[in-house]
Amino acid sequence: MAQDLTPVRDGIDKIDNTIVELLKERLSLAKTIGKLKNESKRAKWDPLRERQIYERLTKLNDGVFPKDALHSIFHEIITTCRLSQQKIAVSYLGPEATFTHLAGVKYFGHSATYSPMESIADVFSEVEKGRTQYGIVPVENSIEGAVFSTLDSFMKFRTKICGEVRMEITHNLVCKSGDIKDIQTVASHTQPLAQCREWLRKHLPTCPTLPVFSTGAAAQMAANNPNIGAIASSLAIKTYELQVVVKGIEDYRGNTTRFLVIGKESPTPSGADRTSLLLGIKERPGALNEILSVIARAGINLAKIESRPIKGKQWKYLFFLDLMGHIDDQHIKDCCTTLKALCSYFEWLGSYPVTEESSPDA
Numbered sequence: 001m002a003q004d005l006t007p008v009r010d011g012i013d014k015i016d017n018t019i020v021e022l023l024k025e026r027l028s029l030a031k032t033i034g035k036l037k038n039e040s041k042r043a044k045w046d047p048l049r050e051r052q053i054y055e056r057l058t059k060l061n062d063g064v065f066p067k068d069a070l071h072s073i074f075h076e077i078i079t080t081c082r083l084s085q086q087k088i089a090v091s092y093l094g095p096e097a098t099f100t101h102l103a104g105v106k107y108f109g110h111s112a113t114y115s116p117m118e119s120i121a122d123v124f125s126e127v128e129k130g131r132t133q134y135g136i137v138p139v140e141n142s143i144e145g146a147v148f149s150t151l152d153s154f155m156k157f158r159t160k161i162c163g164e165v166r167m168e169i170t171h172n173l174v175c176k177s178g179d180i181k182d183i184q185t186v187a188s189h190t191q192p193l194a195q196c197r198e199w200l201r202k203h204l205p206t207c208p209t210l211p212v213f214s215t216g217a218a219a220q221m222a223a224n225n226p227n228i229g230a231i232a233s234s235l236a237i238k239t240y241e242l243q244v245v246v247k248g249i250e251d252y253r254g255n256t257t258r259f260l261v262i263g264k265e266s267p268t269p270s271g272a273d274r275t276s277l278l279l280g281i282k283e284r285p286g287a288l289n290e291i292l293s294v295i296a297r298a299g300i301n302l303a304k305i306e307s308r309p310i311k312g313k314q315w316k317y318l319f320f321l322d323l324m325g326h327i328d329d330q331h332i333k334d335c336c337t338t339l340k341a342l343c344s345y346f347e348w349l350g351s352y353p354v355t356e357e358s359s360p361d362a
């Protein structure tokens, strides 16, 4: 005879009731803090406080409840509390269900309002014009490297970087029927097409590829045409009612994309931050070396350097640099003062908390 589960389920119901009551109480306290912050014109978002909460809870949990799950639960709770202090509108590279959309939801939770944009430049423009407070854009992939339209947009629009999201990317081949025999063309954004190049060559050697402006757009096309296969996210499968043909078709494991959250202001220090700079280097021998020496002498970890041609100025370049630390840290501030004097162009793009990697399906 089956055991009676009722008494144990009663115990779970009691706990769930307490959790809901406590969540309501927590939300009300966060709203009170929101009002106090309004009065003193303090930023609603406090990354340092949030980091401290996660660290305290991780210790308290002692590994009993799975660490990532605990983090996700509190991430949703804290973002919901933060959103109760101030409504947040986020633009992203659309349409719905792109990896950028997923990254946005990972970062801001489900309660924010999301608006899909047709291009990365449109996301920057929305934020610059103040139509959405934040935007989310891909900036680099561990296999394919930099996303040039994002870097180029930093040269064109006045925005600040507020945060980053690192997400392990799993590419799925999808189509309407779920049968590989129906696929005559494979559509996706150029980056996923490149990241799955070998797999496609081996398994669909005669199928042409069709680059489109996002994985979401490819999924949309596959939903409307049974002979189009798309390389898309797990969210796209649900959103566009597609069937999985093969999961995980990327050529290399550990395929991670870094996304940037852009807004009007960078947050205050969190204790583990990254500072992004855009520099123009004077045309003289050893100029780049001089810049790098300043950073090295200050004992600052240079996390990334990337150059991009300046549009309309032949053979002229700007450099994107990421330094570990926050602009409010004295040694970063001093280093930036020296760099400003040495460079033909200097722009602080933002300082923001470094985040851990997470999988889109986590």
Ligand SMILES: O=C(O)C(=O)C[C@]1(C(=O)O)C=C[C@@H](O)C=C1
Pocket: 030, 033, 034, 044, 045, 046, 047, 049, 050, 053, 077, 078, 079, 081, 082
């Ligand atoms: O402690 C604060 O400053 C709050 O506003 C509360 C809270 C939270 O929900 O815990 C919300 C937003 C901040 O970014 C940090 C923490």
